[in-house]
Amino acid sequence: MAEPQRARPKPTPETQHFWDGTKAGELRLQRCDACAHVYFPPRPFCPSCASRKVSVFKASGKGFLYSYVINHRPAAPGFTPPYAIAVVELDEGPRMMSNIIDCPQTPEALALDMKLEVAFQELDDKITLPVFRPAKG
Amino acid sequence: MRKNQVAVVGAAETTELGVIPTMSQLQLHADAALNAIADAGLKLSDIDGFATAVETPQQVCHYLGIKPTWVDGTSVGGCSFMLHVRHAAAAIEAGLCKTVLITHAESGKSMIGKLPRSTPADSLNGQFEAPYGVYGPPSMFPIPVLRFMKTYGITHEQLASVAVVQREWAAKNPRAMMKDPITVADVLNSRMIAYPFRLLQCCLVTDGGGALILTSADRAKDFPRKPVYIMGTGESVETPMVSQMETFNSSRAFKTAGPLAFKEAGIAHKDVDHLMIYDAFAHLPLFGLGDLGFMPYEETGQFIADGNTRPGGKLPLNTNGGGLSYMHSGMYGMYALQESVRQMRGIAPAQVPNAKISVCHGVGGMFAASGTIVFTNER
Numbered sequence: 001m002a003e004p005q006r007a008r009p010k011p012t013p014e015t016q017h018f019w020d021g022t023k024a025g026e027l028r029l030q031r032c033d034a035c036a037h038v039y040f041p042p043r044p045f046c047p048s049c050a051s052r053k054v055s056v057f058k059a060s061g062k063g064f065l066y067s068y069v070i071n072h073r074p075a076a077p078g079f080t081p082p083y084a085i086a087v088v089e090l091d092e093g094p095r096m097m098s099n100i101i102d103c104p105q106t107p108e109a110l111a112l113d114m115k116l117e118v119a120f121q122e123l124d125d126k127i128t129l130p131v132f133r134p135a136k137g
Numbered sequence: 138m139r140k141n142q143v144a145v146v147g148a149a150e151t152t153e154l155g156v157i158p159t160m161s162q163l164q165l166h167a168d169a170a171l172n173a174i175a176d177a178g179l180k181l182s183d184i185d186g187f188a189t190a191v192e193t194p195q196q197v198c199h200y201l202g203i204k205p206t207w208v209d210g211t212s213v214g215g216c217s218f219m220l221h222v223r224h225a226a227a228a229i230e231a232g233l234c235k236t237v238l239i240t241h242a243e244s245g246k247s248m249i250g251k252l253p254r255s256t257p258a259d260s261l262n263g264q265f266e267a268p269y270g271v272y273g274p275p276s277m278f279p280i281p282v283l284r285f286m287k288t289y290g291i292t293h294e295q296l297a298s299v300a301v302v303q304r305e306w307a308a309k310n311p312r313a314m315m316k317d318p319i320t321v322a323d324v325l326n327s328r329m330i331a332y333p334f335r336l337l338q339c340c341l342v343t344d345g346g347g348a349l350i351l352t353s354a355d356r357a358k359d360f361p362r363k364p365v366y367i368m369g370t371g372e373s374v375e376t377p378m379v380s381q382m383e384t385f386n387s388s389r390a391f392k393t394a395g396p397l398a399f400k401e402a403g404i405a406h407k408d409v410d411h412l413m414i415y416d417a418f419a420h421l422p423l424f425g426l427g428d429l430g431f432m433p434y435e436e437t438g439q440f441i442a443d444g445n446t447r448p449g450g451k452l453p454l455n456t457n458g459g460g461l462s463y464m465h466s467g468m469y470g471m472y473a474l475q476e477s478v479r480q481m482r483g484i485a486p487a488q489v490p491n492a493k494i495s496v497c498h499g500v501g502g503m504f505a506a507s508g509t510i511v512f513t514n515e516r
Binding site: 098 | 258264267272277279281329380
C-alpha cells in the first residue's frame with residue numbers, strides 16, 4: 001500500500017488562477033479595481049465593496065510569521081511530527097496558512113514576526129503548494 | 138428581543154456521561170430528551186418546536202415521535218445550542234410555537250452512529266488549510282494563541298493555570314470525568330499535543346448529550362422546576378478558516394455575540410454572578426474575558442492565575458469543570474448551558490451562593506461562530 005499522502009487541493013473555477021500561478025512559480029493575489037482592497041482566498045468579487053471588477057496580480061511573496069502551532073499529535077497523513085502549521089501575513093495584507101521550510105520546527109527557531117519569503121513545493125503534476133522559508137538578508 | 142419573556146422549564150443531560158458504549162448517537166439524543174421531558178413534567182406530544190445540530194431535526198423528531206410546527210437545524214459547531222436558545226426564544230415570542238425542545242448528543246468517544254466529518258478537497262478549507270497538515274481541532278484551534286500571548290504578554294504558566302483552576306471546580310462535581318487536583322507544573326509537563334498546548338490544556342473526548350425545554354415566561358410558572366429566564370442573547374459567525382480570522386488578538390464572533398447579549402439583558406459586567414466560557418482549549422477563557430469586555434486582554438491571564446475564577450473567587454468561571462475536566466463530546470455548548478441552568482436553579486454540585494445572573498458564552502468551530510446567553514432566575 002502506498003504511503004498516506006498529504007491532502008491535495010482540488011481547484012474550483014474561482015481558484016484555478018491561484019493554482020495556475022503557483023505552478024508557474026508565482027503567488028497570485030487579487031485586488032479590487034474599485035476600492036483597491038487586496039484579499040485572499042480567491043473569489044471573483046471584492047469581499048470589502050462587492051465590486052465584480054477585480055484583477056489578479058503577482059504578489060511579492062514576502063511576509064512575516066504571524067502565528068503557528070507545532071503539531072505533535074495526531075499528525076496529518078503525509079506529515080512527520082513535529083511540524084509547524086503557520087499563518088503568514090503577506091506584505092500586501094492578506095494572511096494565509098502555510099508551512100515553514102528550511103527552518104528547525106522549534107519554538108526557538110520559529111520567532112513570531114520573522115521575515116519570510118515564498119517557496120514552491122510541487123506535490124504532483126497538477127498542484128504546486130506555496131510554502132515559506134526564512135527570508136535571506 | 139424583549140428580556141425575560143421566555144424561560145427554560147426543562148433541562149437534563151444524558152443519564153450517563155463519559156464513555157457510553159451502550160448507545161448510538163441518536164439514542165443519546167433520545168436519552169437526553171426523555172430526561173428533559175421528565176424534568177419539565179411534560180409529554181412528548183407537548184413539544185411543538187424542535188432544534189438540534191449535526192443530526193437533522195427530521196432524524197431526531199422522527200426517532201422521538203415529535204410532530205413540530207417549528208424547527209431549527211442551525212449547525213455552526215459547539216455553540217449551535219446557544220443559537221438554538223436565541224432562535225427558540227424569538228420563535229416563542231413570535232407565536233410560532235409554544236414549547237421548544239433542543240437536543241444535543243454526540244458519541245464523541247465511542248463513535249457509535251456518529252456522522253463522519255470531512256473536508257472536501259475543493260472546499261476553501263480543503264484547498265488552503267488542509268494541505269498544510271491541519272488534522273483535527275488540536276492542530277487548528279490553538280493557532281492564534283502565540284500571537285495573542287505576544288500581543289498581551291500572556292505567559293505559558295498563566296495559560297496552564299486555566300486547566301488547574303477548572304480542575305478545582307471539577308473536583309466538586311461527581312459527574313466530572315477528571316477530578317484529581319493538578320498543578321501548573323503538571324500541566325506544563327503533560328504530553329505535548331500542538332505547541333504551545335499540552336494534553337491538559339486540550340478538552341476531553343467523551344460521549345454524552347443534553348436537552349433543554351423552553352416556553353413562554355407566562356406559562357413557565359406552572360412547571361415543577363424554578364424557571365430560568367432568557368435575559369439576553371447574541372450570536373455571530375466569522376470564518377470557517379482559522380487562518381482567515383480578522384485578527385488573532387480577539388475573536389470577531391465573540392466581540393459581536395457577547396455585547397449583544399449584555400445589551401439585550403441590560404446588565405453590566407459587575408452584575409454577572411456566574412460565567413461559562415466554552416473551553417475547548419485553555420486560551421478560550423482568556424479570549425472570552427477580553428472579548429466580552431470583563432477586563433483588558435492583558436489582565437486576563439493574571440486574573441485567572443490569581444484565583445479570581447476559582448471556587449470562592451469573585452468571578453466563578455466554568456463551574457462544572459469545563460470542557461477541560463467535566464466532559465467534551467465534541468460540541469460542548471449544551472453542557473455549558475446545562476451548568477448555567479443548574480446554577481440559576483440553585484442545584485449545581487458546586488453551587489455559587491445566591492447567583493442571580495449567569496452568562497453562558499459559546500464558540501463554534503475554530504472561532505468560526507459564537508453564541509451568548511444571559512440567564513436569570515428573577516423576572
